[in-house]
Amino acid sequence: MSFAKVAEYQKRGAVHFHAVIRIDGPTGGDTPPPPWATADLLTDAIRTATAKARVDGPTIDGRTHTFTFGRQLDVRTIRSADFNDGQELTERAVAAYIAKYATKGAETATGALDRPLKFAAELAHLDISDHARRLIRTAWTLGARKSLEHLRLRAWAHMLGFRGHFSTKSRRYSTTLGALRDARAEWHRAQATPTTTDPRTNTTYVLAHWVFAGTGLSSTEAWLAETLEPALGTEGEPTRG
Secondary structure, three states, rough: EEEEEEEEEEOOOOOOEEEEEOOOOOOOOOOOOOOOHEEEHHHHHHHHHHHHHOOOEEEEEEEEEEEEEOOOOOOOOOOOOOOOOOOOOHHHHHHHHHHHHHHHHHHHOOOOOOOOOOOOOHHHOOOOHHHHHHHHHHHHHHHOOHHHHHOOOOOOOOHOOOOOOEEOOOOOOOOHHHHHHHHHHHHHHHHHEEEEEEOOOEEEEEEOOOOOOOOOOOOHHHHHHHHHHHHHHHOOOOOOO
16 A cells, blocks of 8 residues: 655645555555455545544643544545546646645645744734634644643644644655655756866866855945944044043
8 A cells, every 4th residue: 555645724724635545566556456456445445544543632621632534535536548438647647636735835725824933923913814813823822831842833833733744655655755855966966067068079077176266245244344434544533622
């Protein structure tokens, strides 16, 4: 079993999860699943697991909270061209579907913030909805309680208290995030290395040595230097009583 999922903020501030779940063969996604691993079986397993999932939450004012999935559960089968009259739902289309929700943060869905708060007083001057303001203030207030400090609610109040990753996946669902980071870093290194090619010799020259020549004054430093010039020009003059 492997999956990839993203979190989506609803207007009311709740978080929905959108996931692509599949059953792989014995060596992963490059082999088909066994005949008994049907789409109907996977759908039934998802519904059963969702109904039974429980996570113990904190105790607030003597009341113990438990987190479960909500009642809204929509399971749809992704079928290839062999099962959908030639209308194939490609991997690119699935990636676009996931990306749509990956780019929908709390600030776009609820009108909340895209940065952490430093002080609760900031809320009074922010251009956000009253609903978002109440959610953020509640997370901030609860974050002051000693029994809830491990939740770090104040650090995540701008995200309405949700501190989970917006996207997670099984390691073998596709390429790893580490491999993607390495590929991006390699690409940036290649772009940052200036190269020139001599068409006569097919030799590539790489400029890899740089010497620091110096730097000028910043705008603030230049202003400070100008304001000090008159004082420096009168240095050493006698004072008059």
